[in-house]
Amino acid sequence: xxxxxxxxxxxxxxxxxxxxxxxxxxxxxxxxxxxxxxxxxxxxxxxxxxxxxxxxxxxxxxxxxxxxxxxxxxxxxxxxxxxxxxxxxxxxxxxxxxxxxxxxxxxxxxxxxxxxxxxxxxxxxxxxxxxxxxxxxxxxxxxxxxxxxxxxxxxxxxxxxxxxxxxxxxxxxxxxxxxxxxxxxxxxxxxxxxxxxxxxxxxxxxxxxxxxxxxxxxxxxxxxxxxxxxxxxxxxxxxxxxxxxxxxxxxxxxxxxxxxxxxxxxxxxxxxxxxxxxxxxxxxxxxxxxxxxxxxxxxxxxxxxxxxxxxxxxxxxxxxxxxxxxxxxxxxxxxxxxxxxxxxxxxxxxxxxxxxxxxxxxxxxxxxxxxxxxxxxxxxxxxxxxxxxxxxxxxxxxxxxxxxxxxxxxxxxxxxxxxxxxxxxxxxxxxxxxxxxxxxxxxxxxxxxxxxxxxxxxxxxxxxxx
Amino acid sequence: xxxxxxxxxxxxxxxxxxxxxxxxxxxxxxxxxxxxxxxxxxxxxxxxxxxxxxxxxxxxxxxxxxxxxxxxxxxxxxxxxxxxxxxxxxxxxxxxxxxxxxxxxxxxxxxxxxxxxxxxxxxxxxxxxxxxxxxxxxxxxxxxxxxxxxxxxxxxxxxxxxxxxxxxxxxxxxxxxxxxxxxxxxxxxxxxxxxxxxxxxxxxxxxxxxxxxxxxxxxxxxxxxxxxxxxxxxxxxxxxxxxxxxxxxxxxxxxxxxxxxxxxxxxxxxxxxxxxxxxxxxxxxxxxxxxxxxxxxxxxxxxxxxxxxxxxxxxxxxxxxxxxxxxxxxxxxxxxxxxxxxxxxxxxxxxxxxxxxxxxxxxxxxxxxxxxxxxxxxxxxxxxxxxxxxxxxxxxxxxxxxxxxxxxxxxxxxxxxxxxxxxxxxxxxxxxx
Numbered sequence: 001x002x003x004x005x006x007x008x009x010x011x012x013x014x015x016x017x018x019x020x021x022x023x024x025x026x027x028x029x030x031x032x033x034x035x036x037x038x039x040x041x042x043x044x045x046x047x048x049x050x051x052x053x054x055x056x057x058x059x060x061x062x063x064x065x066x067x068x069x070x071x072x073x074x075x076x077x078x079x080x081x082x083x084x085x086x087x088x089x090x091x092x093x094x095x096x097x098x099x100x101x102x103x104x105x106x107x108x109x110x111x112x113x114x115x116x117x118x119x120x121x122x123x124x125x126x127x128x129x130x131x132x133x134x135x136x137x138x139x140x141x142x143x144x145x146x147x148x149x150x151x152x153x154x155x156x157x158x159x160x161x162x163x164x165x166x167x168x169x170x171x172x173x174x175x176x177x178x179x180x181x182x183x184x185x186x187x188x189x190x191x192x193x194x195x196x197x198x199x200x201x202x203x204x205x206x207x208x209x210x211x212x213x214x215x216x217x218x219x220x221x222x223x224x225x226x227x228x229x230x231x232x233x234x235x236x237x238x239x240x241x242x243x244x245x246x247x248x249x250x251x252x253x254x255x256x257x258x259x260x261x262x263x264x265x266x267x268x269x270x271x272x273x274x275x276x277x278x279x280x281x282x283x284x285x286x287x288x289x290x291x292x293x294x295x296x297x298x299x300x301x302x303x304x305x306x307x308x309x310x311x312x313x314x315x316x317x318x319x320x321x322x323x324x325x326x327x328x329x330x331x332x333x334x335x336x337x338x339x340x341x342x343x344x345x346x347x348x349x350x351x352x353x354x355x356x357x358x359x360x361x362x363x364x365x366x367x368x369x370x371x372x373x374x375x376x377x378x379x380x381x382x383x384x385x386x387x388x389x390x391x392x393x394x395x396x397x398x399x400x401x402x403x404x405x406x407x408x409x410x411x412x413x414x415x416x417x418x419x420x421x422x423x424x425x426x427x428x429x430x431x432x433x434x435x436x437x438x439x440x441x442x443x444x445x446x447x448x449x450x451x452x453x454x455x456x457x458x459x460x461x462x463x464x465x466x
Numbered sequence: 467x468x469x470x471x472x473x474x475x476x477x478x479x480x481x482x483x484x485x486x487x488x489x490x491x492x493x494x495x496x497x498x499x500x501x502x503x504x505x506x507x508x509x510x511x512x513x514x515x516x517x518x519x520x521x522x523x524x525x526x527x528x529x530x531x532x533x534x535x536x537x538x539x540x541x542x543x544x545x546x547x548x549x550x551x552x553x554x555x556x557x558x559x560x561x562x563x564x565x566x567x568x569x570x571x572x573x574x575x576x577x578x579x580x581x582x583x584x585x586x587x588x589x590x591x592x593x594x595x596x597x598x599x600x601x602x603x604x605x606x607x608x609x610x611x612x613x614x615x616x617x618x619x620x621x622x623x624x625x626x627x628x629x630x631x632x633x634x635x636x637x638x639x640x641x642x643x644x645x646x647x648x649x650x651x652x653x654x655x656x657x658x659x660x661x662x663x664x665x666x667x668x669x670x671x672x673x674x675x676x677x678x679x680x681x682x683x684x685x686x687x688x689x690x691x692x693x694x695x696x697x698x699x700x701x702x703x704x705x706x707x708x709x710x711x712x713x714x715x716x717x718x719x720x721x722x723x724x725x726x727x728x729x730x731x732x733x734x735x736x737x738x739x740x741x742x743x744x745x746x747x748x749x750x751x752x753x754x755x756x757x758x759x760x761x762x763x764x765x766x767x768x769x770x771x772x773x774x775x776x777x778x779x780x781x782x783x784x785x786x787x788x789x790x791x792x793x794x795x796x797x798x799x800x801x802x803x804x805x806x807x808x809x810x811x812x813x814x815x816x817x818x819x820x821x822x823x824x825x826x827x828x829x830x831x832x833x834x835x836x837x838x839x840x841x842x843x844x845x846x847x848x849x850x851x852x853x854x855x856x857x858x859x860x861x862x863x864x865x866x867x868x869x870x871x872x873x874x875x876x877x878x879x880x881x882x883x884x885x886x887x888x889x890x891x892x893x894x895x896x897x898x899x
Contacts (some may be wrong), residue, residue: 023866023887026546029884032556068660114658121658374878376553377608378663380655388655400661425555430661 011303018341035079038418040236041184042078045090047071047139048174049189049240052405053144054163055092057391057398061146061163062099062129065391067397071142071187073406073424078185080141086133092142093167097129100166112392113133114385121385121392133164139177143167147197148174150190150220175224182236187409189223191217191242191346193338197338199245200395202273202289204331205338206362214341221349225356236417238409239350240361241266241279245335247365248385249384250290250394251327256283258306258316269301270407271326273356278320285329290384290394293326299452357416364408388430403429492745492771492795492824492836493594493615495718497539498571500859500894504819504845505804508763510751511686511696512806515857516573516896519585520696523623523635523749524684526583529575531898535857537571539892540741543595545835547606551874554605560832563597571894581627585637585711591700592617592643592744596833602665603691606880607650613833614646618675621682631688643705643742644674647833651714653724665717666728671738671779673710678703680744688833692755701878702746702773712738712781723786732855737782746770763817765802771795771824794835804843815845815861828875837870837883864889 035042047053047069054061055069063084066072072082075090086094098110101123110126133140144153147162155177158164194213198205205213225237229446245251254266257268268280269288280303281288288301293310295301302308302316313366343362350358365382368389373380381387389401397405407423414421499517502509509521516535543565549558569590577583594615598604601611613715623637651667680703693751714737718725750766774795781787804817817839825836845861867886874881 023864024544026561027548027559027869027885029557029559030548030550032551037509187677277716375661376605376880377652377878378655378661380661385657388659388661391660392658398660400655420554425551426661427553427555430655430659430663432656432659432662 002057003242025374031418032422035077035422036420037198038414038420040413040418040419042421043185044181044183045075045078045080045185045187046070046139046143046178046181047187047189048178049187050144050148050192051146051193051396052375053187053189054142054146054147054167055402057393057396058101058112059391059393060099060101060109060126061095061121061166062111063092063094063096063132064387065099065111065399066142068093068402068429069096069144070402070405070409071144073402073429074187074409074421075141077406077410077421077424086140087136090141090180091136091138092133093131093136093140094133095129095166096132098126100128100131100163114392126448134166134169138168139171139180140180143174143177144189145174147193148190149193150217150224153190153220153224156374160254175227179228179231182232184232185238186228186235187238187240188221189240190221191339191342193444195242195335196245196248196395197329198331198335199251200289200291200402202291202322202331203325204328204334210334210338214338214345218341218345225349225353229355236355236357236413238357238359238413239346240359241363242339243362243365244339245327245332246287247362247369247382248395249387249390250367251287251332251383252382253290253384253394254288254292254296255309256281256286256288258302260303260307261305261307267303267306269296269306269321270303271301271321271328272323273326273328274323274331276323280324282329285332287327287332288321289327294319295321295325344434357412359405359412361408361410364405368404375430399429399431400426425434474745479588490884492769492774492798492834493592494747494769495569495590495593496747497541497569497863497892498537498589498591499535499573500537500539500711500845500861500892501806501813501815501847503539503863503890503892504815504817504843504847504859504861505763505806506802506819506841506863508751508753508765508802508804508817508819508844510684510698510749510765510767511694512761512763512804513696513754514753515859516575516585516898517571517894519573519575519587519623520571520589522684522686522696523637523682524625524633524686524696524698526575526578526585526623526625526635527581527585527627528686529635529898531577533573533575533898534894535571535573535894537573537892538636539567539569541565541567541569541890542848543567543598543886543888545884545886547832547835547880547882547884549605549880550872551881553879553881558605560604561599561608563599565595565597566611567593567595567604569593573896583625583627585621585623585625587619587621587623589619589621590617591641591649594834598832599646604832607665608652609649609831609879610647610833612646612648613649615619615643616645616674617641617643617744623682623684625684631852633686635684635686636681637683638648638679639678639700639703640679641703641705641744642675642677643707643743644676645707645710645740646671647671650717653728656724662720664718664724665747666724667717667732668715670713670715671710672713673707673738673740674699676705676707676709678705690821694751694753696749696751696753698747698749698751700747701835702770703744704773705744706739707742708739710738710740712736714870733781733784733787736784739780739782740778743774745773759807761806761808763802763804763806763818765800767800767802769798769800772797774824793829794826795824796826798822802841806845811849812846815847817841817843817848819843823870827871827873828877830870830872830876830884831879835870835886837884837886838868840866840868840878842866842886855899858889858893858895860893861891863888863892865889
């Protein structure tokens with residue numbers, strides 16, 4: 001018995017270990033590696049570019065997506081504040097309510113909304129918004145302008161057109177507004193409109209333009225980089241390659257063929273090529289853009305006796321789809337060649353310019369199209385509507401798509417300049433955006449159809465130059 | 467719209483759960499005798515009670531008379547997780563509910579004929595329990611929210627004293643195993659959304675007890691009175707669970723269109739089959755009595771976890787949903803050192819063991835957060851009763867598990883650092899006559 005009591009201290013130690021403190025406690029959270037600027041300086045960040053930089057999504061520019069543009073996400077990663085009213089330390093020309101977009105006729109409409117599954121997209125339930133940060137006393141940090149060309153960076157030719165008044169407010173060229181802020185870090189995302197603008201219009205530039213456009217683009221890029229560096233020798237600049245037309249769902253969602261209702265075999269759709277002549281398309285080479293849905297809905301493009309997959313109740317009328325909604329193989333190749341020339345020049349500029357980094361947007365979107373992006377157990381893809389990475393217009397990335405672009409930007413900047421900018425966490429940006437309630441009654445649905453928008457309603461909401 | 471996942475199941479025990487002597491990584495439990503555990507499980511040569519039935523059947527010839535032993539352990543497990551990139555991201559922390567498990571042991575040993583002995587034993591050589599808090603928001607919920615692996619092993623062994631200082635043993639095992647796995651299924655990105663997903667169903671898989679046979683063997687050699695060397699081997703066993711059930715329960719989201727699509731595409735309740743791989747274990751032990759009343763022991767154990775290559779689920783009605791988790795476990799090593807000091811009426815014991823992880827980095831998961839372990843044990847024993855026929859042994863094992871990082875290598879599941887701690891307190895009560 002005595003030995004038993006002598007052993008009690010040992011038992012007590014054992015019991016203490018059993019009711020442990022330190023080892024039993026929950027693990028501490030792990031913080032992201034601290035932001036360090038390395039060779040870059042993130043004090044003042046200004047973004048210039050197209051609708052992608054602006055955060056244009058689902059056919060409109062609206063504040064609730066402008067705050068999730070990749071420059072805005074990147075700004076948060078480098079410690080800036082981005083507010084819905086556009087008045088954070090990374091300021092933006094925000095537009096309220098359901099934003100401002102344009103329909104095919106150029107009328108202003110709000111953002112597209114997905115109304116009823118499986119595929120009813122309309123702007124009929126959107127409330128047109130207005131810029132609500134026009135009185136901001138400085139140039140905006142985000143100078144992305146939907147529809148901008150590289151030549152619009154320094155030029156004033158389009159100062160009164162489209163979204164320029166909302167962003168530049170007549171105060172000068174985008175370049176001068178950028179320089180006025182003396183930024184230490186700049187992103188220049190241009191080139192998409194030079195190439196993809198033709199894709200969305202379904203047209204092909206002339207032979208001369210196919211050489212001239214890339215040359216003008218490269219010239220404008222070099223001039224911009226030179227001017228910026230001369231005035232701001234310590235500023236770092238990031239350029240972006242131009243995505244391939246086949247990596248966006250706009251060009252790859254609708255098939256170029258359907259099935260025959262009699263034989264069950266595949267039959268190609270009928271379309272008008274770049275030369276003006278019509279005939280069957282070549283599936284696998286010719287592409288049909290989302291804008292074709294408007295015409296398919298009425299039976300155009302579907303051979304007689306073919307299955308109308310957009311609107312099965314309407315039989316195919318055998319008439320061709322207009323050239324504007326067909327991206328023929330020759331048109332596609334011409335645009336791909338132009339983009340390749342432009343991208344090669346961007347790579348060359350970056351290689352010889354130590355203060356320039358390059359984000360390979362072209363490679364990124366091609367990889368995403370092929371493999372998607374896994375986040376935990378969820379697979380995000382470039383699929384239209386259901387993929388999660390592209391918005392309802394099939395061209396512009398969704399908020400989540402912007403996270404993917406931002407993280408590519410983060411990686412490029414960290415690799416080039418030795419900084420440690422933390423990547424954005426997709427979980428912070430995966431949310432519901434474009435849903436709205438079902439139409440309230442049959443009258444509204446009839447009005448929707450009457451407007452000629454059909455079930456997809458896309459043609460009505462997609463502008464020529466975004 | 468198709469759902470990503472169709473349920474999977476099958477248990478694989480959590481490495482952290484196995485306290486006791488020769489706890490290998492993975493899902494081994496070598497909590498099989500309080501006296502041996504007091505010495506950090508270095509029992510292959512040193513064991514001298516009825517738990518030899520498990521640790522080294524050859525030792526049965528050295529036990530006097532009849533022995534009956536009942537034992538149990540209270541295992542309590544604490545596991546938590548901190549996230550890094552890419553998923554679930556920095557700043558996320560998760561915890562498992564504190565687990566409490568009670569693997570039992572029962573042993574009976576006796577002699578027959580001049581040099582023969584035999585033993586019967588029932589114990590739980592493998593096991594796992596995983597139960598994450600807040601299952602509906604747990605970031606690893608598509609992998610597992612709650613999982614269980616239970617085993618019961620029945621063993622019959624015989625031993626023969628070839629010479630007074632050399633014994634051999636051989637036994638047969640009947641291993642019964644049962645599993646349960648629970649998961650939450652999430653939708654793909656909701657159409658028109660920017661990546662939002664919602665919980666749409668719960669999956670519950672259950673199977674067992676199924677069984678299979680195995681064998682074990684041992685040898686004990688005493689070249690000198692104060693030196694013993696032991697060898698013990700346990701053969702691998704694969705248990706096929708063919709009649710498991712998979713149940714899917716929809717979680718209504720309130721979005722009627724989504725709910726109807728989920729209702730259409732959710733797999734029906736159906737049968738599911740899987741195979742559980744239980745690895746072979748080879749132990750070499752040495753025991754030395756340097757001073758009167760003292761024994762020092764050393765054991766080296768290799769567990770052939772490379773037998774665990776993947777975790778497969780085969781569905782009866784929807785074979786398209788069949789899933790295979792690649793695990794590619796690696797053989798692991800454990801080394802234990804322990805000491806025992808026998809006094810007049812009591813004994814005290816202490817020991818340390820190191821047990822290497824079996825899971826490669828990319829297989830570390832919320833179901834199997836395997837890691838290297840360091841065990842520290844303390845034990846006490848008393849002879850009780852008028853004739854000292856009763857033996858009571860108690861021990862405590864503090865199992866310090868190294869933090870295990872996924873190093874960003876895990877695909878499609880949690881990346882971050884797992885922290886675990888296990889404590890085991892146990893006792894054995896034996897009667898010999």
